[in-house]
Amino acid sequence: MPQNFIACDRGQTMLLPPDLTDWVPDDHVVWSILGAVEQMDLSVFYGAYRENGQGRAAYEPSMMVTLLLYSYARGNRSSRGIERACREDVTYKLITAMRIPDHSTIAEFRRRHEKALGELFSAVLALCAEAGLVEVGVISIDGTKIRANASRGANRTYEKLVADILKEAEETDRWEDGLFGPDRGDELPEHLRSEEGRRAAFAAAKDRLAQKAGRGEEPEVARIEPDPEQFSATRGWGRRTWHREAHKELLRRREQAAQPIPAARPARLLEALHRLEENQQVEIQASEAYERWQAERRAGGVSGQRFGMPPKPYVPPAAPEGVMNKTDPDSRMMRTQGQPTVQGYNAQAAVTRGQIIVAAEIAVESPDFGHLEPTVSAALRELENAGVAQRPETLLADAGYWHKKQIENIASDGIQVLVPPDAGLREGARPGWDEGMYAFMRRVLASEAGHELYKNRKQTVEPVFAHNKFNRGFRRFQRRGRAAARSEWRLQAAVHNLMKLHSHWLDPAIA
Structure with a gap:
């Protein structure tokens, strides 16, 4: 008697085309996400497209939103990984109706609707509230x-950023052949051996790099003058307090005006350099304000009040201090408990x-x-x-x-x-x-x-x-960038809440 196995004929054709809904169980999370998206107001997404329908047809925004939410729920956040899943995974095929969006289309949708995707957090929270979960x-x-x-290795001091800008502005062959010539290659060219020559070379390289990056005029430096009334409870009244409060205000303004990080490397180098220069200029402004405040106190001081010696004039360092990440200037070195520091x-x-x-x-x-x-x-x-x-x-x-x-x-x-x-x-x-x-x-x-x-x-x-x-x-x-990171963190939080909502819909007792 021959062995008894269930036949596995991969060449077997089907009389009728398969229905994808028959291949996905009724309690699968994909149904919950599809149902949740149907209840959301996605007018912000639809409003970004032409009403007259001109141009190449775009994928339905509701489908793309569902695709991203489901992908994040599955831990699949790479645009190429999502495209691959649309080819291979039946649940992804169900979402896209058998269509396969290109990874560049997925990445562009995420970039184009960055803010709106982050606001899905509010929409999902409202659904959770309706279900009584909040x-x-x-x-x-x-x-x-x-x-x-x-990377942590992309953190640069001002001097190293200058070197990177010089390197970016000059082609390698021109640097070696035109500047070094027959020399060994590690000595400085004649015009870089003086401070004036280095400054002129850097200014020229910076201008060439700005043109390459498509930047116009130099961005303005923030004007910040700390108000001592706003930090009167802060311990200490010295110059460092004024520097610290001015830096806090600068970070607050950068947060409010957070912009996407440029994709081009030359533009990112210039942005990192500008931020270090801005940090130093804000410190100089804070020091000047501190010295004026001290002078005003002395001029209008109460009889018998002692102020000590006048503060010495602030002498800023020759170059801005600190480091800035040339890949994502918004990110910082973060200390983690029991783990190495991370750039994040x-x-x-x-x-x-x-x-x-x-x-x-x-x-x-x-x-x-x-x-x-x-x-x-x-x-x-x-x-x-x-x-x-x-x-x-x-x-x-x-x-x-x-x-x-x-x-x-x-x-x-x-x-x-x-x-x-x-x-x-x-x-x-x-x-x-x-x-x-x-x-x-x-x-x-x-x-x-x-x-x-x-x-x-x-x-x-x-x-x-x-x-x-x-x-x-x-x-x-x-x-990259604070605005993009906030949007992505809120999107991930929305996915987390969606999973809680899915559990509630399956069985309210275990939600």
Whole structure:
């Protein structure tokens, strides 16, 4: 008796064409994403195309949005990987109706609708609210470091950026043959052996590079003059305080006016160079303002008040200090706990007890210090847009968020804040941290009710980061620049909430 196997005839033809819907189970997540997109207002996407239909036909925006949401849910964020899946995966074929968008089309759609894709977060949050998943009695806030689309090795000092610009402006053959000639090749040409010659050569190279990059006039340097009334509570009144406050204001302005990072390497080099020069100019402005402020205090001082010696005039360094990444000038070196430093962004999230993300923002500062109030404000704004009338009652965050003024501001808005003053590694309190709000917060956290409430923080917000970074592979941004990173982080947060919504639709008891 022959062996008994089920026949496997790959040449077997079908009498009728297959129906893709028969090949995908009813409880598959693709159906939930298709259903969610049908309920979204995608007018912003459709409004970007000609109403008269002229020109080459484009893929339906609803199909492309569904394709990106499903791809991110599967941890597939590469445009080439998405194109490959459209050829090979039946669920992708179901989304695209058997069509195969080219990877360049997918990448261009993501670039063109960058802001609108990030705003899908608000649309998904509204769907979660309608399903009753957004319970905001207790909210936890935390941050995680996500790598930028840039290498740590691309960080450059001002001098190295100048060298890169010179190298970019001169072709290798012309440099070796025209400048070095018969020499060994490692000595400087005659016109680069003096400081004046180097400056002239750099200025000429910079102009050639600007023309190559298509840049017009030099971008303006921000004018910033710190107001001491705005940082009167800051410890110290010296020049460093003015520098620090001016730099904060510069970062705030860059955040508000965040622009896409140029794709061309020459333009990126010039952008990185400009930012280092702008940093130095803002420091000079802050020093001048500080010296004027000191002079005014002395001129109108109260009799008997001592001011000490007048400040010495500020002498800026010969070249701007610090480093800037020439691939993604918005990104920064980020310290991570127990891991090597990464070139990236600090992704902030506010999460409910049900692990629904209610705010997703991006910061360029590595510490979480200073991000408590902005993240809470973002959460309140998102909840209002989603139609959630309930306001958070309690806010949980780790010791990195301890900021006395911000905690007071949030508490004055009727929200209880639980943030440890320190990480608990010290045997005693820091000097001056043993009374007032510090002592009160320690007492609250040491109480039975406070302890029970605060222990929910880890099991709400940290699993959200774990799911997205390790299960969905979201460890690195695909696009460059702060605006693009924020849009992508919000899109990933929307996908996370969609997965929660899918679980709820399957079985509300396990959502």
